Amino acid sequence: MSEFITNVPEYTLNTGAVMPAVGLGTFGSDKYSPDQIAAAVSGAIRIGYRMLDCASVYQNEDQIGKVLDGLFKEGVVKREDLFITSKVWNDQHREVRKACEKSLKDLGLSYVDLYFVHWPFPNYHAPGCDGDSRNPDSKPFSVDEFMDTWRQMEELYDAGLVKAIGMSNMTISKLDAVLPLCRIQPAALEMECHPSFQQQELFDYAKAHNIVPIGFCPIGSPSRPERDRSETDVADTELPEVVKVAADHNIHPAVVCIKWAVQRGLCTIPFSVKEPQYISNLKCTTEDPLSTEEMELLKKADRDCRLVKGQVFLWPGADDWTQLWE
Numbered sequence: 001m002s003e004f005i006t007n008v009p010e011y012t013l014n015t016g017a018v019m020p021a022v023g024l025g026t027f028g029s030d031k032y033s034p035d036q037i038a039a040a041v042s043g044a045i046r047i048g049y050r051m052l053d054c055a056s057v058y059q060n061e062d063q064i065g066k067v068l069d070g071l072f073k074e075g076v077v078k079r080e081d082l083f084i085t086s087k088v089w090n091d092q093h094r095e096v097r098k099a100c101e102k103s104l105k106d107l108g109l110s111y112v113d114l115y116f117v118h119w120p121f122p123n124y125h126a127p128g129c130d131g132d133s134r135n136p137d138s139k140p141f142s143v144d145e146f147m148d149t150w151r152q153m154e155e156l157y158d159a160g161l162v163k164a165i166g167m168s169n170m171t172i173s174k175l176d177a178v179l180p181l182c183r184i185q186p187a188a189l190e191m192e193c194h195p196s197f198q199q200q201e202l203f204d205y206a207k208a209h210n211i212v213p214i215g216f217c218p219i220g221s222p223s224r225p226e227r228d229r230s231e232t233d234v235a236d237t238e239l240p241e242v243v244k245v246a247a248d249h250n251i252h253p254a255v256v257c258i259k260w261a262v263q264r265g266l267c268t269i270p271f272s273v274k275e276p277q278y279i280s281n282l283k284c285t286t287e288d289p290l291s292t293e294e295m296e297l298l299k300k301a302d303r304d305c306r307l308v309k310g311q312v313f314l315w316p317g318a319d320d321w322t323q324l325w326e
């Protein structure tokens with residue numbers, strides 16, 4: 001039996017709820033099966049993970065729900081001791097309650113702790129599609145459409161189906177446009193974040209608005225699907241700044257990415273189905289911190305390298321993926 005990990009840092013949301021600084025990501029990148037991911041959820045909770053980052057589009061919430069049910073019945077963990085997120089997928093922006101109820105049913109829960117609008121536009125692509133595919137119904141970001149979706153999110157909060165609501169894949173200009181219109185402010189912002197893509201301005205913006213930033217792809221998503229790979233991408237675990245700090249601490253460069261994220265003030269949601277990896281990713285936030293000098297050195301690892309460019313969500317006539325991030 002592996003050691004049980006405690007004293008993981010936490011953040012307090014604007015709702016007053018407490019969220020662990022490390023959660024297990026559950027997107028299998030078209031590489032790992034739902035059963036492998038559900039088994040990792042079971043193993044991770046048994047060694048101390050208390051947060052899971054789920055989404056309906058990951059197509060594994062029902063398998064994760066069965067694992068959770070087993071863990072509750074076995075007395076391994078209580079529902080109230082877990083922090084579970086889910087997300088409404090792009091094709092359900094007009095039916096948010098229905099989408100949320102489906103996720104709750106699949107996960108076997110009466111509420112989730114945080115529910116996200118996964119992407120700020122209703123543009124849909126088929127799961128597993130290739131990077132060049134385009135949906136003729138895709139449209140640019142619209143404040144009115146987004147706010148219609150957010151109103152439905154606020155109703156879920158009012159109904160107690162979700163304990164907090166959040167946004168994901170936003171930019172400062174989109175947040176500037178929608179935050180003044182929100183009756184309920186987002187509690188968290190899920191954003192791509194790793195040493196080679198630090199998004200310092202967006203990070204500072206979230207903190208200044210009392211929104212907890214949650215960094216996805218914290219290790220630079222080395223197993224990401226082909227559609228999210230391009231020739232200009234850099235590998236975070238090979239950056240000289242990351243490699244040096246890893247060598248000095250005698251740890252894997254991936255673990256440096258996690259330590260850096262949490263010490264910087266991010267919640268981080270690394271994915272792994274491999275027990276030694278997911279143990280290291282949690283344990284590293286409880287021991288052997290990086291020095292101020294190392295944190296400064298890692299600031300220099302930023303290469304402005306966005307990995308999840310979202311090009312499959314482009315609308316007909318759009319020039320390139322950067323338009324999604326205006």
Ligand SMILES: NC(=O)c1ccc[n+]([C@@H]2O[C@H](COP(=O)([O-])OP(=O)(O)OC[C@H]3O[C@@H](n4cnc5c(N)ncnc54)[C@H](OP(=O)(O)O)[C@@H]3O)[C@@H](O)[C@H]2O)c1
Nearest residue numbers: 025026027053216217218219220221223254270271272277
């Ligand atoms: N909101 C959004 O739009 C959005 C977008 C993307 C992701 N996410 C969330 O963020 C989570 C994390 O992102 P991600 O899964 O793309 O990428 P990631 O966490 O950056 O990378 C995961 C991969 O890193 C490797 N790894 C993990 N721990 C390691 C360790 N200790 N040592 C060495 N290698 C290690 C594993 O590769 P191998 O399997 O090859 O060993 C693993 O598959 C997702 O699962 C999902 O929950 C959200």
